[in-house]
Amino acid sequence: MSAEPAEAGTSTGAVARRLGVSPTTVRSWERRYGIGPAEREAGHHRRWTPRDVAVLEAMCRLTARGVPPAEAARLAPALAGTADGPPPTAPGPAGAVRPEVRGLARAARRLDSPEVARILHGSVERLGAVTAWTDVMAPALRAAGRRWARSGERYVEVEHLLSWHVSSALRRVAEPPATAPGPPVLLAAMPGEQHTLPLEAVAAALAERGLPFRVFGAAVPAEALAEAVRRTGPAAVLLWSQTRATADPVPVRATATTAWGGRGSRVRPTLLAAGPGWHRTTRPPDALAPRDLPGALALLTGALGAGGAGR
Structure with missing residues (x-):
């Protein structure tokens, strides 16, 4: 020092x-x-x-x-x-x-x-x-x-x-497991969104549990995200919005309608709209809305279980 x-x-x-x-x-x-x-x-x-x-x-x-x-x-x-x-030091009382x-x-x-x-x-x-x-x-x-x-x-x-x-x-612990079976989850910030620390926290929590994921970071264009969905066939996609200015439902709907798989067996990912930017008026009705990191982790873990079992 x-x-x-x-x-x-x-x-x-x-x-x-x-x-x-x-x-x-x-x-x-x-x-x-x-x-x-x-x-x-x-x-x-x-x-x-x-x-x-x-x-x-x-x-x-x-x-x-x-x-x-x-x-x-x-x-x-x-x-x-x-x-x-x-x-x-041991934690103090609740709160x-x-x-x-x-x-x-x-x-x-x-x-x-x-x-x-x-x-x-x-x-x-x-x-x-x-x-x-x-x-x-x-x-x-x-x-x-x-x-x-x-x-x-x-x-x-x-x-x-x-x-x-x-x-x-x-990031010291957010290393995607190389041998995890089944489809991954995708973690991305909305177009124009620069806040990524919550995504990194989700990635670290998934890595600790040995669950597969891909992180795309800040300001991911809608077209790039849709292409990533087609290429990886994820079990779930989490889209982070820190402010209402970046909570655009259009790219979310585009992601929600992107499917993969052969004809007659096409699959779409579970969609999570996470972060304080989202509001009930902008969040697509088919998107899940975790309130915090434990809630997001529970939803992603559930999607991974369902997605892995069906493949």
């Missing part, structure tokens, strides 16, 4: 920049919890030694992992210079924000990519893609979006960094 300070010590401002926190935060930790320079000279600005900076780095890691600041200050000296931290969400928010605001990646990868490994998305990733992304909306163009870099790392964590 940091380069080695000079032997004479580093100023509070330089340490704060290196750690990605404000000088006020560093001074607050020193005042409240005694996390400060080991040696001070009267009449001089504080100078932080390498050991002092290592303690601050441990403090940052711990608070990013959801440890309360007072407890983090107690643990930081023993963990200084290591990558260790406390064991994963409570998980510690990982608070940790992600703090690390993302510091633009601390290594810590953001560590929290996200650990969440997927411990919780699985579905819970990691619904309880950690999506709440953190919503919080970052609200912060950006409240502050104009400020903090957009925080949201972009967080989105990139969420995508990276999901």
Whole structure:
């Protein structure tokens, strides 16, 4: 996280920049919890030694992992210079924000990519893609979006960094199984739709279950999607729309009427219109409408079972 300070010590401002926190935060930790320079000279600005900076780095890691600041200050000296931290915190009561969400928010605001990646990868490994998305990733992304909306163009870099790392964590597990039997499901964003993280979460959940899928990503033209349906004969097609501007029923109907197979045995895929962009007035009547990732996964799993059994 940091380069080695000079032997004479580093100023509070330089340490704060290196750690990605404000000088006020560093001074607050020193005042409240005694996390400060080991040696001070009267009449001089504080100078932080390498050991002092290592303690601050441990403090940052711990608070990013959801440890309360007072407890983090107690643990930081023993963990200084290591990558260790406390064991994963158990989830709180229903509806409570998980510690990982608070940790992600703090690390993302510091633009601390290594810590953001560590929290996200650990969440997927411990919780699985579905819970990691619904309880950690999506709440953190919503919080970052609200912060950006409240502050104009400020903090957009925080949201972009967080989105990139969420995508990276999901794609680590979203490898389509090479030997899965039966037809796949197709995952695509509507024409003009650039939001793809929910599709990547669905893909990661399907991969964890060893189910076949194909992901086509953002802004898939209707003609290309219809061609993919004809070429792969999918059991289901999930079309994602984040905003009403991209919830166009025309390409959905075209997909719904695309069939494959020999004459007399043509088959059409189960169609899912997913995402907050869809409304009952724009969603085709024959399209299923999952409310969340677990619901979409249940529908896709059911379609795969039905499609695989009939071939």
